[in-house]
Amino acid sequence: AQRDRPADRPSSLPACALSTPERAECRTATALATDRAAGADVLSARVTLAAAGVTVLAATADTSGDTGDYSATPLKPSGTWSAGGSSGGFNYSYPIAVPPVPGGLSPQVGLTYSSQSVDGEQVATNNQPSTFGDGWSYAPGAVTRSYRTCAEDPNATTASKTSDACWVGQILRVSFAGGSGDLLQDASVPTGWRIAGDPLARVERLTGAGNGADNGEHWKITTADGVQYFFGLGTLPGGAVTRSAWTQRVYAAHSGEPCYNATFALSFCGNLAWTWNLDYVVDPHHNAMAYYYQPETNHYGPNRSTTGVPYIRGGLLEHIDYGLRDPDLTATAAPARVWFTAKQRCVESEAACAEGNIATTPAKWPDTPYDLNCNAGASCPMHSVSFWSRMRTTGIRTEVSNGAGYTTVDSYALVQGFPDPGDGSTPALWLDSIQHTGGSGASAVTLPATTFSGTKLANRADSPIDDALAMVHLRVQTIVTETGETIGVNYRTECTAPVTIAPEANTSLCYPVYWTKVGRADPVRDWFHKYVVAEIDDQDPTGGGGVVTTTYDYLDGGAWHFDDNELVKAKYRSYGQWRGYGRVITRTGAGLDARTRSESRYFRGMDNDPLPNGARRPASVTLSADVAVPGAATSVTDAAELTGLVRETVSYDGDGPVVSAAVSDYWVGPVLASRSRDG
Numbered sequence: 001a002q003r004d005r006p007a008d009r010p011s012s013l014p015a016c017a018l019s020t021p022e023r024a025e026c027r028t029a030t031a032l033a034t035d036r037a038a039g040a041d042v043l044s045a046r047v048t049l050a051a052a053g054v055t056v057l058a059a060t061a062d063t064s065g066d067t068g069d070y071s072a073t074p075l076k077p078s079g080t081w082s083a084g085g086s087s088g089g090f091n092y093s094y095p096i097a098v099p100p101v102p103g104g105l106s107p108q109v110g111l112t113y114s115s116q117s118v119d120g121e122q123v124a125t126n127n128q129p130s131t132f133g134d135g136w137s138y139a140p141g142a143v144t145r146s147y148r149t150c151a152e153d154p155n156a157t158t159a160s161k162t163s164d165a166c167w168v169g170q171i172l173r174v175s176f177a178g179g180s181g182d183l184l185q186d187a188s189v190p191t192g193w194r195i196a197g198d199p200l201a202r203v204e205r206l207t208g209a210g211n212g213a214d215n216g217e218h219w220k221i222t223t224a225d226g227v228q229y230f231f232g233l234g235t236l237p238g239g240a241v242t243r244s245a246w247t248q249r250v251y252a253a254h255s256g257e258p259c260y261n262a263t264f265a266l267s268f269c270g271n272l273a274w275t276w277n278l279d280y281v282v283d284p285h286h287n288a289m290a291y292y293y294q295p296e297t298n299h300y301g302p303n304r305s306t307t308g309v310p311y312i313r314g315g316l317l318e319h320i321d322y323g324l325r326d327p328d329l330t331a332t333a334a335p336a337r338v339w340f341t342a343k344q345r346c347v348e349s350e351a352a353c354a355e356g357n358i359a360t361t362p363a364k365w366p367d368t369p370y371d372l373n374c375n376a377g378a379s380c381p382m383h384s385v386s387f388w389s390r391m392r393t394t395g396i397r398t399e400v401s402n403g404a405g406y407t408t409v410d411s412y413a414l415v416q417g418f419p420d421p422g423d424g425s426t427p428a429l430w431l432d433s434i435q436h437t438g439g440s441g442a443s444a445v446t447l448p449a450t451t452f453s454g455t456k457l458a459n460r461a462d463s464p465i466d467d468a469l470a471m472v473h474l475r476v477q478t479i480v481t482e483t484g485e486t487i488g489v490n491y492r493t494e495c496t497a498p499v500t501i502a503p504e505a506n507t508s509l510c511y512p513v514y515w516t517k518v519g520r521a522d523p524v525r526d527w528f529h530k531y532v533v534a535e536i537d538d539q540d541p542t543g544g545g546g547v548v549t550t551t552y553d554y555l556d557g558g559a560w561h562f563d564d565n566e567l568v569k570a571k572y573r574s575y576g577q578w579r580g581y582g583r584v585i586t587r588t589g590a591g592l593d594a595r596t597r598s599e600s601r602y603f604r605g606m607d608n609d610p611l612p613n614g615a616r617r618p619a620s621v622t623l624s625a626d627v628a629v630p631g632a633a634t635s636v637t638d639a640a641e642l643t644g645l646v647r648e649t650v651s652y653d654g655d656g657p658v659v660s661a662a663v664s665d666y667w668v669g670p671v672l673a674s675r676s677r678d679g
Helices: 115-119 355-359
Strands: 009-013 056-060 080-083 090-096 109-114 141-145 172-176 179-185 193-195 202-206 218-222 228-231 245-251 268-282 287-300 309-325 336-344 391-401 406-417 430-438 450-458 472-480 486-492 510-515 524-529 532-539 548-561 577-590 596-602 620-622 635-637 646-652 658-663
Touching: 080 532, 090 472, 090 486, 109 115, 115 472, 141 228, 172 218, 172 228, 193 202, 268 309, 596 620
Parallel strands: none
Antiparallel strands: 009 056, 080 090, 090 109, 141 172, 141 268, 172 179, 179 193, 202 218, 218 228, 228 268, 245 268, 245 309, 268 287, 287 309, 309 336, 336 391, 391 406, 406 430, 430 450, 450 472, 472 486, 486 532, 510 524, 532 548, 548 577, 577 596, 596 646, 620 635, 646 658
16 A cells, blocks of 8 residues: 555454454454554554464555545636636636537536635545546536445444445435536425425436346436436437446445345345436437446445455546437437547556556556455455546547548547655646647647646645645646646635634634544544635737736635534534635736726625534625615625625726626525435
8 A cells, every 4th residue: 555545554353364264253353543654654553462372463455544535425718717706716617619419409518627626635535536637527417325334323233333335314416517406305396306406407216227226226307498317327218328327335224224134234235326427318309418437346345244246436437429319319320429538547658557557566556546446256355335446538539420430520638647746645647738639630730738737735734743644736826728828826825733723713714624543433623724816817928918917805704614414423523614705806907007806795605504502603794885786785694595696796996986886686485395414
């Protein structure tokens, strides 16, 4: 195991592990309290030797540690940037052009970078970057269901306190082009389900699909415009297989839960889905498109055994077919396609990165936890599932049918690397550039690459005496587009260790996280940085203009809401949900020219936030005193339903008088469905 990977766990085993390892009681490992100097390769643990006989010790792979948790389950010039706002994050979007088709139904494809997603990488999250690179994403959509480790069940018996996944209820979330939010059970609607925040979408939980999941469980969501989205359908009309439902073994510790058996070893569902990927879309005119996936399979030893059982640890989007007609998808070849090409998560020579080499030279796959891999038929000492990929996306290609095959329209080459973070931790996949080529063959035109350079920023509020890694991650600092435009990003934070702020009173740019160190019984509270954009410098040399500078002033302190994640024990929840700033001033200008100035006020949803003493936090949003807007209430409740929305925007003549002002009023309806998050 690499020195900082969440896989280094010294453990003690019963003496019979040497003579009869096939017996379950002889394979029960007890984690030892472990210390390791930051950046060092030596683990130390205090051991009490057996008074007689032998003491058996082992270094075993584990899914979690002090740099992340792989058991956590697991976005003109070509791009456009945005920053500031209430959250203060930096975002960059690189669109992928797709050929039009008759009927008009086509996928929206593009790569999106978010600095905030990198801020969220801490010890309790799965920190392997996406297959595109750290901070980058593209996913058509999915329904996900969360489980918890059986050992975290406060009502579990001793026999069921294992590292397996256990049922914890219908904890579901959806994200797709039609919207996103929690899926809530609601007996008042015919289908029994709703999307939180969308009263018009029809949500159906269905069975009988040929998708590899128990009972063929899958989802169908019909939006208000009549478009139908299928998640995890698996087998499309005509028989094509999408491999879109990703499953795992899940145990039932209590009567009434799926697949329950009074004998815990038999009390499990073999293939419950943790992700149903979007795989089929049909509009009201029967235009259709289909998404196909490439899952990755792993094995683990359930219920403390070493006999491996398979599960899907992750995967990639392989290709999209569109321009189809429902239901006869096989009548003709798909009129248009988008392909996503992938290679091993290794950036050396083709020979060095050959698939079979990962077992002998895993260091060439720096951010792949291959010590958590177990092949079919092998003995599996890993007793919990882990979620990760050994692949990276290296290209995107759009095609149209020419009757005899397909003609390439556009292609995009992605170049990645593994820059050294400099703190002794494992390098993470980084997207260096995207290069667009139009056409193919002799007529192809290749544009200059859009490049991305990063700055190293510590995620942990690090101290020289805390004996833990700083968890340095890169954020995009400089972008040079294919036209030569240069975008420079400057970030700031304000926390230094040791942090002594009371979490409920925290308004600074850091947040608390509870996590359990390897071999320790109780969690500790650690602090992590939040970075916001202070300034962006944008220069387009082709126009001969100067640098356009945009600065952001964040006022009145940041807001951290109590984290109501139902998978975390209530006593370990803290104030870690970033709700941003209530007031942000933006100034933009070039050289000595007068700068524009605007001030925006935001809802942050902080009213009724629970406090440690059992009280609830009152919060409101107040209008600017610089201008009066007829008919607008001076102060309104900072309602949770309005989080992130703009209440007021005031534009000024530089630092002079008000030029204009706009106030937005919102209607908050009654609660239609809810889900308890007591935990």
